Amino acid sequence: MPHAVHIPRVNNNDDEVRLVRVFVRDGESIKPGQQLAEIETDKASIPVEAERGGFVLRVLQTDDSMVRVGSVLAWIGETIDEAIPGRDEPAADRPKVSTAEPTAKAKAMLLEHGLRVEDVPAQGERLTVDDVLAYLKSRSEGPKTPVATTPTPSSPASAGPSAAGRLEPLSMEARGMMRSVLWHRDEAAAAYLEIEYDPQPWEEHARAFAEERRMLGNPLLPLMAHRLVVIARDHARLNSTIVDGQRFVYEHINLGFTIQVQDNLYLVVVPRAEEMDPPALIKALDQLHRKAIGHKLTPEDMRGATLGFSSMARWQASRHIPILPPYVSMIVAHTVSKDGRSVLGATYDHRVLSGGDAVFVLNWLAQPLD
């Protein structure tokens, strides 16, 4: 969900400050702590920094201009294609979102109601109980019985679950997954089918490939993913999606490939995979895998997939039905069950591909190129 970066208050008496310069542009990737702009008053000049990483969706102010304290400097999204909420609304009229430090009592009340500091507008320099009460009233939710002792699990809002619990922020990876799930549910016409296949030709091919190159890892999955790319190169419809009721055919094949590292599932992306031979694709995936293990993946490493490949063979799942990443027509699901059944499945967007298309791809994929 996008969030706004506001013009902060520098001095108590200054309701306007001069925006000296904005350092970022629409569409730019930013990191936490990165300076977005410089503002100044008669007494001070301070940087405006990003609290979180993401993408600049829209810069709303211009260099060398007077801007109101609390107005929106820019909208930041977790992904580059997120919609800006209420973008027709004049930025300066939007409610001031608080970045003020809450008082101890206000902090307890936020916790009690499962709210974040940035959810609640502050009237003064600090976020107070009155601010939280006013916010709750505006949401037609009266304050709950105050908790006098240590913080306890919150009672959920009326739309939430009926059992007691507490709210925890989602990680960047979990937010990305939620976005995929929502796109899959709300926009794609997702369907799934699968075929069983004889794994021997592929295993022999991968073994020979690895022995020839003295490879450390089994190249089976990257080789299968490369095969998928070759099929998509020859059948452009596989590498397309629906935009505004029309088919959008991608210029390049950006291969999304799932990698599990501890509790995190990443969909890393190899751009322009159609230009790579198998060793180059394996090398690219190895590099992304190493970055994932070292927690060094950037948003760019996980952005822009146009086709997907996923395997659950490691866990011997008998079937897995992957979620379609946004704007992807198909993600292939490979697995080998405990009883040795080798399965190639596909979740596909039925607006783009038919079941026949999906079976065609899987049958081709079941055979190594050689």
Add this chain to the structure above:
Amino acid sequence: MPDHGDSKGRIRAKIAELAKELGRNASRLQDNDLIPQSGILDSAEMMSLVVWFEEEFGVSTEAEELTLDNFGSIDLMVDYLKRHG
């Protein structure tokens, strides 16, 4: 300066730890056994082993070096460390 003392024991301990995550036992692994062929670690865990190796011993490996001849066994990893550490 990274400490390379008892590198063999530390590598073995890490392999045992990674194997355990997969529900496997590495106690019978010999120093010169090829780890991928032993089935004790899969490709993903081998990659985790290499990333750990780099951090643990302060070495940096190129993609082209990720071969059986450099990282295939405990002995080969120790040899690599002697050459590059």
